[in-house]
Amino acid sequence: MSADGKILVAGASRGIGLAAAKMLLERGRGVIAAARNVNALKEAFAPYDDAEIFACDFSDVDTIASFAERINNESGPISGLVYTAGMQLTMPISMNKPDSVKKIFALNTFAPIELIRCFSKKKMIAEQGASFVLISSLAAHEGAQGKSLYAATKGALEGFLPSAALELAQRKIRLNAIVPGIIETAMSKEFLDKMTEEQRSVINDSYPLGLGAPEDAASLIFWLLSPESKWATGQAYMIDGGHMVRG
Numbered sequence: 001m002s003a004d005g006k007i008l009v010a011g012a013s014r015g016i017g018l019a020a021a022k023m024l025l026e027r028g029r030g031v032i033a034a035a036r037n038v039n040a041l042k043e044a045f046a047p048y049d050d051a052e053i054f055a056c057d058f059s060d061v062d063t064i065a066s067f068a069e070r071i072n073n074e075s076g077p078i079s080g081l082v083y084t085a086g087m088q089l090t091m092p093i094s095m096n097k098p099d100s101v102k103k104i105f106a107l108n109t110f111a112p113i114e115l116i117r118c119f120s121k122k123k124m125i126a127e128q129g130a131s132f133v134l135i136s137s138l139a140a141h142e143g144a145q146g147k148s149l150y151a152a153t154k155g156a157l158e159g160f161l162p163s164a165a166l167e168l169a170q171r172k173i174r175l176n177a178i179v180p181g182i183i184e185t186a187m188s189k190e191f192l193d194k195m196t197e198e199q200r201s202v203i204n205d206s207y208p209l210g211l212g213a214p215e216d217a218a219s220l221i222f223w224l225l226s227p228e229s230k231w232a233t234g235q236a237y238m239i240d241g242g243h244m245v246r247g
Helices: 015-026 038-044 061-075 098-119 148-169 186-192 197-205 214-225
Strands: 006-010 031-035 051-055 078-083 130-135 173-180 236-239
Touching: 006 015, 006 098, 015 031, 015 214, 031 038, 031 061, 038 051, 051 061, 061 098, 078 098, 078 214, 098 130, 098 148, 130 148, 130 214, 148 173, 173 214, 214 236
Parallel strands: 006 031, 006 078, 031 051, 078 130, 130 173, 173 236
Antiparallel strands: none
16 A cells, blocks of 8 residues: 555544544544544544545445545545444343344444445555555454344454455455454443443453553554555454453
């Protein structure tokens, strides 16, 4: 991929997306920051001259194609894409009604697949190629009460990854994913705040290096977007503070 092309960060208004976008900007990369909340984007990126802001509700999958065309027309081909938009649902299987299933899959799974479809076209990426990064979750690898739907959306992304990466490699596009453990963001805070002190202590103790910060995930994303990772594709990189290797 080009070290000079712009990076589209979908879901850049908070959490991992915000941290990744800021890290890219601070290290000299141009960023296209997209999210549903334009006011939050304008506030977050006011200090940065190299940030372009676009509105998109990624849960409305049918509008993504026109969004991609707008990006291409107004900003030109991209050299990187990071999809960090998403939602969590914690509920028992008995409450997994069709509307809930469609809602979470639309934002967590169908939207990134549609973005990849749109931006994998030759006119949409820089001539030197591109790197796309998805966000999975440890939820797809370990059981947790009430997380079946969320885990399913992330497991589907990881299932999509190998075959898609093989196909995209023919177009000089690399596709990888990161698989973070619990990152302390606004989204995870909602989940953690519902726990008792004892439950929270158990969670903390299960992370030998402590819970993650958004910048921890952003650093791995930055590497995957950089020329230094030019031989990496089709991989899901776990980053979890030692959670999955504990005794």
